[in-house]
Amino acid sequence: MIQVTIIGSGNVALHLIKAFKKKAEIELVQVFSRKPETVIDFVNSDQIIADYNLLHPVDLFIIAVSDDAIASVSNQIPFQNQLVVHTSGSVNIGALKDKNRKGVFYPLQTFSKSKAVDFKIIPICLEAENKNDYKTLETVAKSISEVIYHVNSEQRKALHVAAVFVSNFVNHLYQMGNEICTENHLSFDILKPLIQETANKILTLSPKEAQTGPAKRNDTQTINSHLSFLTDENQKEIYKLLTKSIIDHGKKL
Missing domain, CATH: 1.10.1040.20 (ProC-like, C-terminal domain)
Structure with missing residues (x-):
């Protein structure tokens, strides 16, 4: 089982939370949200945090926030050598801070909170700095989607x-x-x-x-x-x- 924490509570974050909650091979450990009410219907209250210092080490941190907040958020994760990815289509992998291992987990789809999606057919574009981290991302992606691509930042x-x-x-x-x-x-x-x-x-x-x-x-x-x-x-x-x-x-x- 792969332990995952999601940082964010916007459209992408909410759809990932819903998708991961259905998968036995993924343990959703925590959700970081400044507005707990946006995610309370999808996870237990004790899984929701609003303080970075309350984060637990996990196999994968997924930052699903606005593009201009990615660098700042990645810098506030209080660990080193953890696998940290973002979900943006336009932000380079280099925007993530060097203290942790970097990657990208980009589901290419338009997301609205009120509209359900079939994650099985959503392409997920992956990028990582080493083979082992890519394999972890691939395992997580394949748990929710049947369409996986290896795509670098420029692509x-x-x-x-x-x-x-x-x-x-x-x-x-x-x-x-x-x-x-x-x-x-x-x-x-x-x-x-x-x-x-x-x-x-x-x-x-x-x-x-x-x-x-x-x-x-x-x-x-x-x-x-x-x-x-x-x-x-x-x-x-x-x-x-x-x-x-x-x-x-x-x-x-």
Whole structure:
């Protein structure tokens, strides 16, 4: 059994807590949280601490906090030569303090507290400084996921940037689509089958092959009609930018 302590109580931390609690091969020893009420429904009260000096030595410390807090938090762990990892997609392994052994345990997924996830299909990207620590991380990762990748810090940054494009930016476009529907007394639900089919297509086609629409066809009449319809300048500028990007990509083929 591998002993694990999680430092943090945000979205990633909560989903890891839920996943580990279901696994007999993982013993969740402690959860560090400045706000005990956020985790009290998932762990026993005597497992929750808010003082770094109350931490017990374990096989693995997982820091699941905001990116800009990782270095500070790792420095406050009152041990040496322990395995300490963070869960960030964009922070280099070197941000962790040298007094402990370093690693990264990055589950590549969008997490919301109120939305359950199936951890079995979530890719977990791992990095460690030595083979033994990597093996420990791999064992922990495989206890909750069937999709494990060895990814260094530079590759992980590239993945994180790509993830922002395919998830965060796309969701912002959903928000814009929702606003357009609302302004015109339409239900956003009408678009959901299209959203689902677009996502499903890239499971079997490359994004390039799946691209459709007026920009792909260079249908200037429809494009100009859409631009005339849009009254929000931000929406109009994003429409122009994405349309140009799609057309320019087509020229490169």
